[in-house]
Amino acid sequence: MPSTRILAALLGIFISSMMAGLNNRVGSLGLVDVQGALSLSADDGSWLNTVYVSGELLITPFATWFAITFSMRRFHLLMVICCTLIAIALPLANNLPLLIALRFIQGIFSGALIPLLMMMALKTLPLHIRLHGLALYAMTATFSPNIALWLTGQWSDGFNDWRLLYWQVIPLCLLAIGLVNWGLPKEGIKTARFKEGNWPGMFFGIIGMCLITIGLTQGVRLEWLNSSLISSSLLLGCVLFGLYLATEWFHPTPFINLRLLGRRNLGVGSIIFTGLLIVLMSGTTLPILFLGAIQDYRIAQSAPLGLIIALPQLILGSLVALLLYKKWVDARYVLAVGLACIAIACFLAAQLNGDWHRDQFITAQIFQAIGQPMAVVPMLFLMTSIVAPHEGPYFSGIINTLRVFGTLAGGAIVGQLFVERGHFHSEMLLNQASLNNSALDSLAPSALAGIIAQQSTVLSIADLYLIFGAAACVLIPLVLIMTHVPAPNLQPDVSTSSKG
Template sequence: MAGDQLIRPVGEPTRRDWIAVMSVMLGAFMAVLDIQITNSSLKDIQGALSATLEEGSWISTSYLVAEIIMIPLTAWLVQLLSARRLAVWVSLGFLISSLLCSMAWSLDSMIVFRAMQGFTGGALIPLAFTLTLIKLPEHHRAKGMAMFAMTATFAPSIGPTLGGWLTENWGWEYIFYINVPPGLIMIAGLMYGLEKKEAHWELLKSTDYTGILTLGIGLGCLQVFLEEGHRKDWLESSLIVTLGSIALLSLITFVIVQISKPNPLINLRILRNRNFGLSSISSLGMGVGLYGSIYLLPLYLAQIQNYNALQIGEVIMWMGVPQLFLIPLVPKLMKFVSPKWLCTLGFGLFGLASFSSGVLNPDFAGPQFNQIQIIRALGQPLIMVTISLIATAYILPQDAGSASSLFNILRNLGGAIGIALLATLLDARTKTYFDYLREAVVPTNPQVAERLASMTDRFGSDAAALGKLSDIVHQQALIMAYNDAFHFVGIALGISMLAILLTKKLPAGLKAGEAH
């Protein structure tokens, strides 16, 4: 493929270009942050809105569903409205919906406002990716991807910590108020940095409405299927079966329609591009690793170690803070080491951290996780800065929007699929290990008999002693299940590493990461 056919802007980026890129990165950071920031405050929000635990889960689900529907529509909306008009409109929408969330008067109103927030925020993530490709030449691309990595890895890492701190000290409303100052800065930067262009309303006549409809329904139903499936016991629920069936049929129809159209909504043919296809597999695995780790660690610390939100946040910060210093260094490393090998190393370190987390015992708490978190913090930036470069190295300019949509959808779906599988795995393995351990804990065993006698003396009755022993056995079964879950994450990251190893050599400019 000829070099001049690749995404390769001519000339140095202007000050306005940099301001535009940094502004949309700020928006993407806020959008990703808002996925995680509510999780540590859900109990407070549920209490304020008189919602049950199951009802409250829709506060997160509604955001994620709306976000994943919007991501693939962004490329089409940029063509229709222009990047400037779309970016400013969705930024305003994100800001307004954030304020509305803080003023929600019922669960229904909160779900609606969170969906609005997810829909508008969903455009900011692929916009950041796309503007990096079309505004920055190759020798500055690594810097742009470093900023994008900040949104993808640092934001989820600090989300629970920031949410817990704000809720504890100011109230849950402030997890939404916090969007206002950076939101205003973002809008001003976008209005200054992006040039005005005419809208192309004539595109409405040739729009692939079948593709929009089938993809929107398919992704929306799939996201709800994954988010709510575990809570409703999967195929035992007629709702989940229906949603899964609709998602499957819609997405199959979408693929057939897209392949048959000369100008599809999303050009799925780019998945045949070796680097993009393999990097997409790795992006899926990265989603499992990133969101799966952020799901498992707080849950373990809360269930087994009885940590509160602030204590959990302190542990997670050991992964978040180092990335602030490491991410800017990755483009400099690329002057000496190929992005392919840096990405491979990143997956290796992240996988090592996951397998190292799978040696839990009742005494394995926050301090024991600190070194593991640092290893994870070393790996994640190496992946996120380089994987986007590897994926887009041979993508044509007209396919930038499709590449952005697919890449971000797959990472988000990786997270949703990973969390759904991990939640199911935890339940299933806990039951299996509990049954196994219970068979071993019998009164005829001298050690068990001695322990029971000691506990009976301590608690004053056989029933209380047996109850406590059952709790200990259940806790041990749960710890063993968490070990399996962390191993599962490590395997997903290992597969991602192998996929990166199979990608081909990058163009010289990207490989060197030169800064002219």
């Protein structure tokens, strides 16, 4: 059993990981208030999200390598202290270039923290409690994105102070610093590792990932290949990222070991995990989009829908972990049931119409709250169970890179499908209206345009729910071809216990 100090350090790393997730999500949800307070246009403000995610993505494959090289304690404390200082400074920035630069740097420091949670859980937790550590990591995908809705509403509407969108992380940072500083032992810097690093590959990877992020986050706004910025960013980004992956494949000491993906549960699991992250966008992104566009809801008014998913995660993750410890339970079927619950939630919400308000989404959100931990925790178990202890840092780099890419892709897919389906339904409704002369005669052009815009939005979001529900169903057969992993032994290892 890990010592009290190690468990305290793990708690500190978990808190900092939650902070990193909130840094991203709350900053994105509250962007409208930041734009209003600083008199920024929507186009200018959109770059605040782009640069943050760019910073988060570019550090993700390399964070565990630096944690091993500098020591977990030293690297983690440096990242969190820098996050704290930037959080203090962000609301004080008085011009857009400075704000963008600070947000980019904060993305780098925050993005390094979540991979450390997976690495720490695999390194320090014995098998009989490791699943509970994975449940903590799962909360970065199930808890923090949903609780961020409520927090954003509190800072923007409750306290009516946009600066709290950035300052909110300071108490969490200070708590994480104290726990990790006390819990982890001091270690020296492994300077010999600097000679082993794949530095050319890192150069290609950093630039490539930044360019891909620009393409995915700005693509909808700039109409994708109609923009030379987007087309060149995606083309050059993919080429450079491909070069990075090639150098990692052949390098004797890579930052992430791509050969791990040759194992069935890791290769197939990576596809499922990325698809799952995209499907999870249906939990809060689509209800917020609908209620904001159709009912003029503020974030604070939509926040209860996020709480319905977020609060149960405090116990459901560990309950799923306990279930997976049962010898008669097959994790693949638990994962399949979780995906089925998410699909049901999507199909229920796809019945929406223009009269729906917040309460009509409650049943779908309950299915999301049940399905998300049942999908994410077994997914992590099936993948990590075939990873040796010394491979943990490599796996953490891979899974967290997929996590950021999946979230990026999900946002781009939602945005583009919403635009495409909106255009389609607008044309169909206009054609139907043109065939009904009495409707055209009785309505002013502006009133007719408003009705068509509203109905096309409703139909577009319903289509998105159907697409995500179908995607969840498609993932289920992939789950069933993964290799069965028996439940781990719930009893602590005797030799480990005797040493303690």
